[in-house]
Amino acid sequence: MGELPKFVEFREMGPREGFQIEKRHYPLEDRVKIIDALSETGVKHIQMASFVSPKFVPSMADAEELFAGISLREGVHYEGIWFNRRGFDRAMATPGAYITGKMGLYTSNEFCLKNNNCTAEEQRQRQLEMLDLYDSCGLQVEQASILTAFGCNLSGEVPISKVMDCVLFIKETCLGQGRELPIIYLVDTVGWANPEDIKRRVGAVRELMPDVRIGLHLHDTRGLGGANFYAGLEMGVDLFDSSVAGLGGCPFAAFKDPNAAGNVCTEDMVFMCEELGIETGIDLEKMIEAARITESIMGRTLPGKIMHSGSLGTFRKVRKNS
Amino acid sequence: MGELPKFVEFREMGPREGFQIEKRHYPLEDRVKIIDALSETGVKHIQMASFVSPKFVPSMADAEELFAGISLREGVHYEGIWFNRRGFDRAMATPGAYITGKMGLYTSNEFCLKNNNCTAEEQRQRQLEMLDLYDSCGLQVEQASILTAFGCNLSGEVPISKVMDCVLFIKETCLGQGRELPIIYLVDTVGWANPEDIKRRVGAVRELMPDVRIGLHLHDTRGLGGANFYAGLEMGVDLFDSSVAGLGGCPFAAFKDPNAAGNVCTEDMVFMCEELGIETGIDLEKMIEAARITESIMGRTLPGKIMHSGSLGTFRKVRKNS
Numbered sequence: 001m002g003e004l005p006k007f008v009e010f011r012e013m014g015p016r017e018g019f020q021i022e023k024r025h026y027p028l029e030d031r032v033k034i035i036d037a038l039s040e041t042g043v044k045h046i047q048m049a050s051f052v053s054p055k056f057v058p059s060m061a062d063a064e065e066l067f068a069g070i071s072l073r074e075g076v077h078y079e080g081i082w083f084n085r086r087g088f089d090r091a092m093a094t095p096g097a098y099i100t101g102k103m104g105l106y107t108s109n110e111f112c113l114k115n116n117n118c119t120a121e122e123q124r125q126r127q128l129e130m131l132d133l134y135d136s137c138g139l140q141v142e143q144a145s146i147l148t149a150f151g152c153n154l155s156g157e158v159p160i161s162k163v164m165d166c167v168l169f170i171k172e173t174c175l176g177q178g179r180e181l182p183i184i185y186l187v188d189t190v191g192w193a194n195p196e197d198i199k200r201r202v203g204a205v206r207e208l209m210p211d212v213r214i215g216l217h218l219h220d221t222r223g224l225g226g227a228n229f230y231a232g233l234e235m236g237v238d239l240f241d242s243s244v245a246g247l248g249g250c251p252f253a254a255f256k257d258p259n260a261a262g263n264v265c266t267e268d269m270v271f272m273c274e275e276l277g278i279e280t281g282i283d284l285e286k287m288i289e290a291a292r293i294t295e296s297i298m299g300r301t302l303p304g305k306i307m308h309s310g311s312l313g314t315f316r317k318v319r320k321n322s
Numbered sequence: 323m324g325e326l327p328k329f330v331e332f333r334e335m336g337p338r339e340g341f342q343i344e345k346r347h348y349p350l351e352d353r354v355k356i357i358d359a360l361s362e363t364g365v366k367h368i369q370m371a372s373f374v375s376p377k378f379v380p381s382m383a384d385a386e387e388l389f390a391g392i393s394l395r396e397g398v399h400y401e402g403i404w405f406n407r408r409g410f411d412r413a414m415a416t417p418g419a420y421i422t423g424k425m426g427l428y429t430s431n432e433f434c435l436k437n438n439n440c441t442a443e444e445q446r447q448r449q450l451e452m453l454d455l456y457d458s459c460g461l462q463v464e465q466a467s468i469l470t471a472f473g474c475n476l477s478g479e480v481p482i483s484k485v486m487d488c489v490l491f492i493k494e495t496c497l498g499q500g501r502e503l504p505i506i507y508l509v510d511t512v513g514w515a516n517p518e519d520i521k522r523r524v525g526a527v528r529e530l531m532p533d534v535r536i537g538l539h540l541h542d543t544r545g546l547g548g549a550n551f552y553a554g555l556e557m558g559v560d561l562f563d564s565s566v567a568g569l570g571g572c573p574f575a576a577f578k579d580p581n582a583a584g585n586v587c588t589e590d591m592v593f594m595c596e597e598l599g600i601e602t603g604i605d606l607e608k609m610i611e612a613a614r615i616t617e618s619i620m621g622r623t624l625p626g627k628i629m630h631s632g633s634l635g636t637f638r639k640v641r642k643n644s
Contacts (some may be wrong), residue, residue: 265453
């Protein structure tokens with residue numbers, strides 16, 4: 001294990017992950033308020049919405065209006081995701097949307113069928129078509145995500161070899177064909193990861209692609225999110241997805257319990273980084289404030305911890321003044 | 323860093339930590355139900371109550387009745403804690419109460435004054451008197467706890483030297499005077515610990531007392547509980563306090579927010595251990611069931627995660643049968 005990174009980049013998933021699973025409709029202005037609050041925190045990447053069929057994800061029907069409603073802040077990437085050509089075209093037509101080439105691969109056939117209505121192999125073929133499309137638009141591939149990279153509720157254990165098989169496919173189709181590939185994301189879609197497994201899988205990806213930057217997309221489904229995050233830090237990982245207030249979940253995988261945990265919580269993990277002397281570029285107090293706004297809009301207790309207990313800044317300050 | 327331990331012992335704090343902060347009165351039979359459910363899980367140590375003045379902690383007024391109400395299970399230690407001679411006498415007079423010699427020291431004067439109504443130095447003198455009392459009763463000292471061992475809301479940062487000073491006092495008064503001392507607990511009373519600090523402080527204690535077993539009493543106040551637990555495992559720590567469903571808190575330190583997190587959650591941490599191949603002697607599914615009973619009795623969403631999402635056992639089983 002190497003040293004902890006000096007700087008960690010957070011990509012905020014809350015607005016997309018949090019609202020995609022909601023049955024209840026939240027007014028556009030409420031979601032705008034959350035995104036605008038996040039824009040003020042210093043976070044540089046906010047995943048806002050999915051450009052998907054409203055038939056499947058009704059809460060994402062107004063993705064374009066959401067982009068039109070927010071106050072775009074310079075230097076912040078506002079991202080909407082897509083799964084196919086139609087979604088990509090919508091994203092391209094949306095002013096303010098941050099667009100880069102992206103790949104998404106599944107280790108689990110069953111999960112891919114549920115999530116994308118195609119087999120994992122068909123998904124690979126679709127990705128090749130998307131790569132051609134990105135090439136034709138002059139877009140570089142910024143990242144490839146390996147979903148269900150730690151285990152899957154539908155297909156069970158995911159051996160490392162399946163993850164490696166995805167990595168090799170990515171390597172061949174990107175680097176092997178003269179494309180750059182800055183980032184590979186390991187996605188713990190349904191909360192199977194444990195800290196030792198984080199280390200093993202990050203290590204295995206690094207062995208195959210020593211120059212790629214590894215990102216971790218973690219869920220706190222079974223309470224191991226923080227430990228998994230720390231294990232990532234111990235492996236030198238410096239890029240994490242997280243959700244303000246711990247919003248999130250997966251519409252196809254999670255239990256229907258509204259109290260089931262979502263992604264690892266942005267402000268709690270920013271706090272961890274600060275305590276470990278790692279810079280994040282994020283103002284913790286402002287992120288806590290964004291979490292409180294989010295909780296008040298969602299109208300129920302959210303999983304984030306430090307938003308309920310307060311950071312240590314005040315206690316340290318009191319002491320210095322006393 | 324050494325290897326992860328092969329076996330981790332959990333000491334269940336929920337009934338004491340969880341109810342001491344409650345303003346609302348919960349009927350005796352509800353608390354009995356929780357403790358009896360815990361007794362079924364395989365956990366060998368349950369901290370049930372405090373023998374303290376009902377004036378200060380009204381919810382603990384019926385500690386004796388609680389002991390009388392539960393179904394004592396052979397091999398389980400049912401513990402009630404005390405802070406002074408009067409509390410000790412009550413414990414001694416309570417059938418079924420597990421009694422050993424214990425010391426409690428504070429790094430923070432301010433916190434000790436709030437919690438114990440004496441200075442940290444006076445507390446040391448009281449501990450010496452208690453040691454004499456234990457000697458006269460033929461009780462061995464089983465453990466010494468260092469409270470506010472990572473930081474304090476009232477006195478701010480706690481330098482390692484203050485913890486070391488407590489360790490030296492413990493060493494002198496126990497080993498130096500011919501007493502045994504199996505365990506030193508580092509207590510993160512108000513949730514200041516971070517994973518690197520866990521490693522530093524555990525390492526420092528071990529350097530001074532290589533043969534003592536180290537226990538960690540962790541709170542998840544700011545969302546780092548799981549990461550701190552894992553950092554403890556990485557240091558080879560094999561003894562942890564935790565609370566079913568993540569109950570807990572400190573009446574003198576926590577914000578009054580009822581959603582503030584408590585101790586690290588027993589069933590989530592048992593799950594972590596299982597995933598890491600560490601035995602605990604605890605039946606995870608039974609502990610999840612105890613957590614659900616607890617949540618239903620408390621009448622609000624509790625912080626535990628896996629009780630809301632389910633363990634991985636079913637998903638693995640489904641796969642094997644398919």
